[in-house]
Amino acid sequence: MRALLLAGGLSLIGTLLGTRWAIAVLSKQGYGQLIRDDGPTSHHTKRGTPTMGGLVVILATLFGYFSAKLLTKDAPSASALVLLFLLVGLGVVGFVDDYIKIVKQRSLGLRSKAKFGGQIVIAVAFGWLSLQFPDDRGNAPAAPAISFIRAFNWELPTILVILWVLIMIAGTSNAVNLSDGLDGLATGSCVMVFAAYTLVGIWQNNQFCEITPGGQCYEVRDPLDLAVVAAAITGACFGFLWWNAPPANIFMGDTGSLSLGGAMAGLAIMTRTELLLIVLGGLFALITLSVILQVGFFKLTKGKRLFRMTPLHHHFELLGWAEVTIVIRFWIICGICVATGLGLFYAQWVLGV
Numbered sequence: 351m352r353a354l355l356l357a358g359g360l361s362l363i364g365t366l367l368g369t370r371w372a373i374a375v376l377s378k379q380g381y382g383q384l385i386r387d388d389g390p391t392s393h394h395t396k397r398g399t400p401t402m403g404g405l406v407v408i409l410a411t412l413f414g415y416f417s418a419k420l421l422t423k424d425a426p427s428a429s430a431l432v433l434l435f436l437l438v439g440l441g442v443v444g445f446v447d448d449y450i451k452i453v454k455q456r457s458l459g460l461r462s463k464a465k466f467g468g469q470i471v472i473a474v475a476f477g478w479l480s481l482q483f484p485d486d487r488g489n490a491p492a493a494p495a496i497s498f499i500r501a502f503n504w505e506l507p508t509i510l511v512i513l514w515v516l517i518m519i520a521g522t523s524n525a526v527n528l529s530d531g532l533d534g535l536a537t538g539s540c541v542m543v544f545a546a547y548t549l550v551g552i553w554q555n556n557q558f559c560e561i562t563p564g565g566q567c568y569e570v571r572d573p574l575d576l577a578v579v580a581a582a583i584t585g586a587c588f589g590f591l592w593w594n595a596p597p598a599n600i601f602m603g604d605t606g607s608l609s610l611g612g613a614m615a616g617l618a619i620m621t622r623t624e625l626l627l628i629v630l631g632g633l634f635a636l637i638t639l640s641v642i643l644q645v646g647f648f649k650l651t652k653g654k655r656l657f658r659m660t661p662l663h664h665h666f667e668l669l670g671w672a673e674v675t676i677v678i679r680f681w682i683i684c685g686i687c688v689a690t691g692l693g694l695f696y697a698q699w700v701l702g703v
Contacts, residue, residue, distance in 0.1 A: 353418040354548070357578045358585035361414030365589030368406045373593065373600050376400035380452075399598060402448045404606020407586045408441045414582035427572035428483035429491040430579050432476060433616045437583075439472035440523055440612035444604035469520050472612070477515035480619065481508060487560060489571040497622040499698045500568070518615045518624060525634040526611030528641060528661045533598035535663060535677050537591045539633050539684040540610050544584040546630050546688045547617045550695060551577025554621060557699070566699055568622070576620055583613060596674045629694060632687030633680060637661045 377400050412434065419426050446468070447460040460468070480492035493501035494511050506514070530536035554573035557566065570576075587610070593599045602610075611634075618627035628635050640662035647656040657665040666676045 351552075353422045353424060353574075353578045354552070354581045356418035356421055357414040358548075358581035359414075360417050361410045361582040361585035362589040364410030364413045365406050365586045366592055368410055369403060369590055369593045369600060372403060372406045373400050376402065376600070399601055401452070401601040401603040402445065402605050403590060403594065403600040404441060404444060404602040404604070404609055407583075407590050407602060407606050408437060408609055410586040410589065411437065411579075411582045414585055415579055418578060418582070427575035429480075429572035429620050430575045432479045432483075432491050433576065433579055433613060433620060435479065436472065436476045436519070436616045437609050437613045439475070440469065440519075441605050441609035443468035443472065444606065444608035447608075448603040448605050466520070469523060469608070469612075470516060473516040473519040474512055476519065476612075476616065477512035480515065480616075481511065483571075485571050487569065489569055491571050492619050493569075493622055496624060498625040499623055499695055501622045514624075515615075515619060518619060518627075519612050521638070522615035522618075522627065522631065522634070523608045523611030525631070525638040526614065527604060527607040529634050529637045529663075530602060530607040531661055532663050532667075532673055532677050532680075533596035534591055534594050535680055536607055536610070537587050537594045537602060538677070538681050540614070541584055541587045541591065542681075542684050542688045543614055543631050544580050544587065544610075544617075546692055547580040547614075547621065548577050548584055549692065550621055550623060551575075551580055551617075553695075553699075566702055570621055573621065576617060579613075580617055583610070596677060623695065626691055626695060630688055630691035632690070633684040636683070637663065640665070 415430065415434065416426070443460075443465065447465055450460055477492070481490050481494065484490045492511070492515065494505040494508070495501045495503070496506070496514060526536055526540065529539065551573045554568040554570050555577065556562070557568050558573055559567035559569050561567075590602065590606075594602065614627065614631060618624045618630075623630075638661075640657060641660045644656050644660040647654065658668040659665055663676050663680060667673065
């Protein structure tokens, strides 16, 4: 448990101090955010705000996790290393996207095919790696089956498992990316979801089949170490929120949103709570659904719109809501989703269904 506290605390300190330095460096280099012309006009005042702050979040997470392992003299687990590979890999894809935006001076970075191609490469590599490295009980970091709160009792062929992992990672990373449109919205929401996965990992470790065998124990590889990674990401996001809260001094950019969304999916896959992520990350699912509905309605009605603008938070901006009001209310929705998800997770253990 010391590793949990150390990882979270050191990551938080890392972003609290590191982000201030990053703001100065990025501002000096002129690495400022470009604003889409068709967005809310109130966002034009944000033009030039430093971006790529996700780099600090990733580096602080790595610093917090590996420092905690060093201080507790505990070796990193296979699950944690594969998860951190996913975090860093998608961070690299996001960094290239952000860098192109800045160099080319346009609000769109990588072409959609190139961006999705990068996500595919990282997701497929993660999917394959997560099915390797079984422990003494035969548990690999990922299960060869789809899961809700536990893995279902039927296995899929490896190719289908990797395809499912790809869908989850692409969907979740892009969902967080879509949500990163208002100051602090995605960062604050990520704090809650990753904190929830910290609790999930702690509970699964306490009811780990190798420690407390029984009908309700969890067959998860390295649950406590997954909780340490989740705690490190939680602390990193929490510290970054100091500088990203309205009015933001820095944006995380695609570097942060893609990597955090991918790590969220990775935790769901490794803790065997894949479909539960739809509940825990309900806010991200709702925002993504608003985009899907808008596009579908626009095509079906030949030009009519269901919302004034999507993603959903921009709809409320155009209705006249203050940005900070939208952010706080969406945080409340996120908190309700997280509480509901944790409630379902605990209820399943209590009821044994």
